[in-house]
Amino acid sequence: MAIDQRRRLCEAAGAAHAAQDRGDHVAANAAWRRYLLIEDATRDPQELLDEGVALSKVAIDLWLQR
Numbered sequence: 677m678a679i680d681q682r683r684r685l686c687e688a689a690g691a692a693h694a695a696q697d698r699g700d701h702v703a704a705n706a707a708w709r710r711y712l713l714i715e716d717a718t719r720d721p722q723e724l725l726d727e728g729v730a731l732s733k734v735a736i737d738l739w740l741q742r
Contacts, residue, residue: 684714 692707716724 681714681718685711688714 688707688711692704692711695701695703695707
């Protein structure tokens with residue numbers, strides 16, 4: 677992982693923890709989403725695609741069960 681990615685992850689995590697400490701759940705959720713987006717940017721694109729396809733299949737199965 678590049679140094680810039682680590683720095684961005686640390687900043688996002690710090691912002692999330694600070695928001696949690698303030699009791700600002702909306703800001704904490706946004707900061708954690710940002711953290712996950714930064715983290716996902718370092719993942720293998722095929723792995724992300726496979727995960728998306730699997731989630732889509734689960735969503736279809738759940739929809740069909742209603």
